[in-house]
Amino acid sequence: MRKFISILMAIVIVFSFAACSKTADTKASKTDDGSFVLKNEESVELGTPEKILNTQDIYEKIEYTPEMLYGRYSVKNRFVNSGYDSEEMNQFKSYVTYIDDPYSDDDIKISSLPILSVAGIETFDYGLKYETKYNWISLTFLTDNGSTKDYQFAYDIDGNHLKLTGVHWSYDNDTKKLQYEIDESIKLEYEFTFCGRTLTLSNGDKNVNLYTGTTYNGIDDYLYSDMYISSSNAIDTIQTISFRWDVNDGSRITFICENETGTEYIRNGIAQLSEDGLFTFTVPYKTSTKTYQFVYFLCTDDGIILTDGENTYYYTDTYWTYTKNDVEKNVDIEQIETLNNMSEDELKNLEKKKTDLFSDLANAFNDAGISVQVNKKTGEIAMDSTVLFGGDSADLTNEGKEFLNKFVKAYTSIIYNEKYDGFISKTMVEGHIAPVSGTTYEGGLPLSEKRAENVMNYCLSEDTGVDTAKLAATMETIGYSQSKPVYDNDGNVDFAASRRVSFRFIINIDK
Numbered sequence: 001m002r003k004f005i006s007i008l009m010a011i012v013i014v015f016s017f018a019a020c021s022k023t024a025d026t027k028a029s030k031t032d033d034g035s036f037v038l039k040n041e042e043s044v045e046l047g048t049p050e051k052i053l054n055t056q057d058i059y060e061k062i063e064y065t066p067e068m069l070y071g072r073y074s075v076k077n078r079f080v081n082s083g084y085d086s087e088e089m090n091q092f093k094s095y096v097t098y099i100d101d102p103y104s105d106d107d108i109k110i111s112s113l114p115i116l117s118v119a120g121i122e123t124f125d126y127g128l129k130y131e132t133k134y135n136w137i138s139l140t141f142l143t144d145n146g147s148t149k150d151y152q153f154a155y156d157i158d159g160n161h162l163k164l165t166g167v168h169w170s171y172d173n174d175t176k177k178l179q180y181e182i183d184e185s186i187k188l189e190y191e192f193t194f195c196g197r198t199l200t201l202s203n204g205d206k207n208v209n210l211y212t213g214t215t216y217n218g219i220d221d222y223l224y225s226d227m228y229i230s231s232s233n234a235i236d237t238i239q240t241i242s243f244r245w246d247v248n249d250g251s252r253i254t255f256i257c258e259n260e261t262g263t264e265y266i267r268n269g270i271a272q273l274s275e276d277g278l279f280t281f282t283v284p285y286k287t288s289t290k291t292y293q294f295v296y297f298l299c300t301d302d303g304i305i306l307t308d309g310e311n312t313y314y315y316t317d318t319y320w321t322y323t324k325n326d327v328e329k330n331v332d333i334e335q336i337e338t339l340n341n342m343s344e345d346e347l348k349n350l351e352k353k354k355t356d357l358f359s360d361l362a363n364a365f366n367d368a369g370i371s372v373q374v375n376k377k378t379g380e381i382a383m384d385s386t387v388l389f390g391g392d393s394a395d396l397t398n399e400g401k402e403f404l405n406k407f408v409k410a411y412t413s414i415i416y417n418e419k420y421d422g423f424i425s426k427t428m429v430e431g432h433i434a435p436v437s438g439t440t441y442e443g444g445l446p447l448s449e450k451r452a453e454n455v456m457n458y459c460l461s462e463d464t465g466v467d468t469a470k471l472a473a474t475m476e477t478i479g480y481s482q483s484k485p486v487y488d489n490d491g492n493v494d495f496a497a498s499r500r501v502s503f504r505f506i507i508n509i510d511k
Helices: 053-059 087-095 319-328 333-340 344-367 400-416 439-458
Strands: 035-039 071-074 098-101 109-111 118-121 135-142 149-156 161-173 177-195 200-202 206-211 223-230 238-246 250-259 262-266 269-271 278-282 289-297 304-307 312-315 373-375 378-383 424-432 476-481 498-507
Touching: 053 177, 053 289, 071 206, 135 161, 135 373, 135 400, 149 177, 149 498, 223 312, 223 319, 278 304, 319 344, 319 439, 344 400, 400 439, 424 439, 439 476, 439 498
Parallel strands: 035 250, 424 476
Antiparallel strands: 035 269, 071 118, 098 109, 109 135, 118 135, 135 149, 149 161, 161 177, 177 200, 200 206, 223 238, 238 250, 250 262, 269 278, 278 289, 289 304, 304 312, 373 378, 378 498, 424 498
8 A cells, every 4th residue: 555656746845844734625524724623422512721732832842752753644645546747746856855775776766755654553564563672664755767665764763853774674474473684774864843743854955744644545634543541641530532533434532531430431522633733622521521732643543642741641552552451460470471472352351351350349349338449440459447457556456357257258259259260360468558758668668568467367367257268378468568659630649548458369361
């Protein structure tokens, strides 16, 4: 699809990396300023954010990362079946400089600027993507005889400079084996700037605008993202931002919010994605409605990256990666390699079983009449220490013992029933204290350890009236002192919730 027999281009000599060009054809389904509105039926009104961002200031000051180049950026108005003698192509051919082909010794020269840039795990469909040691990018160049050539490079970012190094590679689809060699003799460098969906690459006094979020013919707009939070904190509790806009299918947007209370799918939100780089969206939570605004980097199939100039949020994880990272919290290190080799279907089934276990445990605790916080994201089953202990003591109170009697009966009735027997390989009892002023990690560690030990010892005693032989063989304790506090929705430490003893199970993924 990337190899074109012919390419039709708009006049590029007016391109400037100092500012973005506007889309000439503002379709009726866009707003007057060329921005896109993403919404479903019954969506709320788009609100006003607390702070209006200046995109140019952020683009100039932000620290760029390789992920911000993810996506498919191409010149507009390119057709596979049109000739190379078009007026637009002749203008481009006369505008660009041609350089020696760095990969070949033949007499063909290539354009000093590419007409297509492809990077990112999901967008980049070459065998190199299976090697994560480098960032990979594929660039398509016009040759001086009117054809095109695709070349792959390892790339890095230095300020607003894209630095490329050559690579020679081969990939066997049958064996899934990659062989490659970095070629330091092949070097290219471009200065780049962003403005919304426009990436401008410059080489000396020549520059070209490339656009993302368009169909393969380079004309119709097609905006798409369906990605989970990856290498950053989430925006509040928003774990997934999913949206679609195209000329035939209209638009829709969904937010998936996950916290200790579970998963909330919000389909009646609304968003506006402007051509100058602003992504403004309103999320109607259960108890309130909040409007956000960020500068965006649209990575097409690789998601979207949002920044306010101070914090950057990477919504670039696939379902597989996000689910694997979630399941990994409850897997022993010895089984990580097995987990990494699972297919998406296998991972989906494992995640479902884990989710079902959380739900069954929550129901069992509710039926037993005991209050336990089950965090479905972290895998923690937390008990309020004030129920178990008196003051700063590690000694269990009578009330605490009665609580544990009910807890152990409910817990073992689920993890050792026919559905889950063998699925739990280890139960960790974890002690925590609140990070109060004047308390150090070393000073609080003995109390957190002793509380975990006392809870475990009582759970394994005959006083619970439960056969705990299986539990005894798999239970361990650890103290975390004040190192893992609990935060409220405003990002402040919840001191009461931080004082806790929690159970966290390790699953056997072979079961």
